[in-house]
Each structure stands twice: as C-alpha cells, then as structure tokens.
Amino acid sequence: MIQWYQxxxxxxxxxxxxxxxDNGTALVLDTSFSLQVLELHQKLVAFPARSKKENLKVYAGYYYRQKSKTNNAEWILLLPGYTIYTKLNNHYFQLKINTNTHFLVFWWAYYKNDKTFTHIINSGQDFSLFKSLYTNYPELKNYSFPWLLGFFDSNNVAILQSTVNEIYPNLFSINSDLKIAYKNEQTLKRSLKRKAIELEQNKENENSNLQIKNRVIIINGRKTLSSQYKQALIVKYNEKVEQIYNKNRVISRLEKKLTQLQTKLNSIDSSTDLVQFEDKNNNDTLELK
Structure with missing residues (x-):
C-alpha cells in the first residue's frame, strides 16, 4: 500500500x-524554499524552550536540546525557508519557519484530510516555536517542537549546521563526508528529474503508452519502489559512476604516458636523423678530398 508521503x-x-x-510515522522535508542564514545566526543564542507567550519576539536563531543526561546537548539551527509536511492524529499539517525583519516567525497550516496539501482549512503564526499551533490544537501537545520539525534526525541537524557554517565558519565541527554526500544526492535528484521529463516527452512524441529504453520498460504512471529499494538504486548508481570515474582516470594516465613516450620516441628519431646527416656530410667531405 502506497503511503501518503510516498x-x-x-x-x-x-x-x-x-x-x-521510530514509531513508523514520517515527515516530508521540502527544500524548494531557499534556506536563509541571517545575522542572528552568527551567535549561538537559543529560544527559551518554555515560553508561553506567542508574540514574544526573541533575537535568536537556535533551539538548544539536551539529548539525554548522558549525551551532549546540541544546537539545532532554525533557518527561514525550512519546511515540513506531516500527518498528525490523522490530519495533515504544514510547518514552516519564516522571517519578519530581524526575528523568526513560525507559520503553520492545517489541511484536515487533504493529503495533497492544497486547500488550507486554518493557519496561523507566532514568534514562539509554534505556540499558536499548540493553542489551536491542544491534542498536539504530545509532539515536541524538535520532533515536529524532524530534528530527531542527527543527519538532518548536521546538514543544517553545515549550511550556516558556510556563512559563519567554525561555529560547528562539520562532517565533510556527510556534506559531500548530501550535495551529491541533490545533484542526482536534479539529474533524475531532467531524465524523467525527457522520457515523458519521448513517450508523447512517439504516441505510445509503452516504451523500452536501455532494456527498461517505460510505462504511463509511476513505478512504486520502497524506500529501501530507492536507496539501493542510488548506491548502485553511485558505484557505477565511481567505477566509470576510476576507469577514466586510468585511461587519462595511460594517454599521458603514451604522449610522453611518443615525445621521447620523436626525440630519438630526430637524434638518429641528425647523426645520419652528420655521417653523410663527413663522407661527402672525404670524397671531395
């Protein structure tokens, strides 16, 4: 069965x-809105976690979370443009961080049963970590602020930290491998979108509901793959790309060596011609004598 988020x-x-x-539910992170790093992010200042005032403006850009008594705390970056779609108590919500002059604004929308997130039933905003959402829907109080925005995912937090680190270096210790992997994934997604558009246009031009492209059946509609299969497909693709890259490097090195050998060979040929020319001249001189 296809889930709403799929x-x-x-x-x-x-x-x-x-x-x-962990409980089997899912959030959808939407990166179509550009993330904004503001001046307030250059210092690690956190929102008061227990503020009850919805319109209390706080000059802060972080949420400070203590993971547990044994684990270190972490600074969670709050960036304007960060957007989450989710299903809570069988109803659909959109959560987004915006900005108003020098302060962060926490905007939300309620869609009831509309899983396409098209028709807003109710919406609101505040300056205090979605306090107005909890006020309008008190049944959501069991969902903490970091949980609502997917900040329980350490990779997600690290990627956000790497974003601010590009503007204000040395705020966080960033895992460079994670940053590279995230950028590669975004590049792959853009490439897949271009290929999907190309295949769709080819189908329209050929006026056919079924095509075979590179031994793959292309049909109308979407092929459903589980998240595990999608990840396996991405890993397999990257393995092939790496193999091609390594082989191209070998070819490049061989071509360089071949060029060097050819240059050396030409030099030897030139030297041989010169010696032969000198020998001939010497012989001609002797004959004249």
Whole structure:
C-alpha cells in the first residue's frame, strides 16, 4: 500500500525527502524554499524552550536540546525557508519557519484530510516555536517542537549546521563526508528529474503508452519502489559512476604516458636523423678530398 508521503514525494522528488520516525510515522522535508542564514545566526543564542507567550519576539536563531543526561546537548539551527509536511492524529499539517525583519516567525497550516496539501482549512503564526499551533490544537501537545520539525534526525541537524557554517565558519565541527554526500544526492535528484521529463516527452512524441529504453520498460504512471529499494538504486548508481570515474582516470594516465613516450620516441628519431646527416656530410667531405 502506497503511503501518503510516498505519493507526495513522487510529485517532486527533487525537493522532497522523507524523515522516518521510530514509531513508523514520517515527515516530508521540502527544500524548494531557499534556506536563509541571517545575522542572528552568527551567535549561538537559543529560544527559551518554555515560553508561553506567542508574540514574544526573541533575537535568536537556535533551539538548544539536551539529548539525554548522558549525551551532549546540541544546537539545532532554525533557518527561514525550512519546511515540513506531516500527518498528525490523522490530519495533515504544514510547518514552516519564516522571517519578519530581524526575528523568526513560525507559520503553520492545517489541511484536515487533504493529503495533497492544497486547500488550507486554518493557519496561523507566532514568534514562539509554534505556540499558536499548540493553542489551536491542544491534542498536539504530545509532539515536541524538535520532533515536529524532524530534528530527531542527527543527519538532518548536521546538514543544517553545515549550511550556516558556510556563512559563519567554525561555529560547528562539520562532517565533510556527510556534506559531500548530501550535495551529491541533490545533484542526482536534479539529474533524475531532467531524465524523467525527457522520457515523458519521448513517450508523447512517439504516441505510445509503452516504451523500452536501455532494456527498461517505460510505462504511463509511476513505478512504486520502497524506500529501501530507492536507496539501493542510488548506491548502485553511485558505484557505477565511481567505477566509470576510476576507469577514466586510468585511461587519462595511460594517454599521458603514451604522449610522453611518443615525445621521447620523436626525440630519438630526430637524434638518429641528425647523426645520419652528420655521417653523410663527413663522407661527402672525404670524397671531395
């Protein structure tokens, strides 16, 4: 059975991705809105976690979370543009961080049963970590602020930290491998979108519901793959890309060596011609004598 988040992501695989929760539920992270790093992010200042005032403006850009008594705390970056779609108590919500002059604004929308997130039933905003959402829907109080936004995912937090680190270096110790992997994944998604558009156009031009492209059946509609299969497909693709890259490096080195050998050979030939020329001249001189 296709889940709501699988359908929603399929509509824009370039900008949407899943954040899976331990209890089996899922959030959808939408990166179609550009993340903004503001001046307030250059200092590690956190929102008061227990503020009850919805319109209390705080000059802060972080949420400070203590993981547990044994683990270190972490600074969670709050960036304007950060957007989450989720299903809470069988109803659909959109959560987004915006900015108003020098302060962060926490905007939300309620869609009831509309899993396409098209028709807003109710919406609101505040300056205090979605306090107005909890006020309007008190049944959501069991969901903490970091849980609502997918900040339980350490990779997600690290990627956000790497974003601010590009503007304000040395704030965080960033895992460079994670940063590279995230950028590669975004590049792959854009490439997949271009290929999907190309295949769709080819089908329209050939006026056929079924095609075979590179021994793959192309049909109308979408092929459903589980998240595990999708990850396996991405890994396999990257393995092939790496193999091609390594082989191209070998070819490049061999071509360089071949060029060097050819240059050396030409030099030897030139030297041989010169010696032969000198010998001939010497012989001609002797004959004249």
């Amino acid at each position: 359908e929603f992501i399929a509509a824009d695989i370039v900008h949407r991705s899943t954040i899976l929760c």
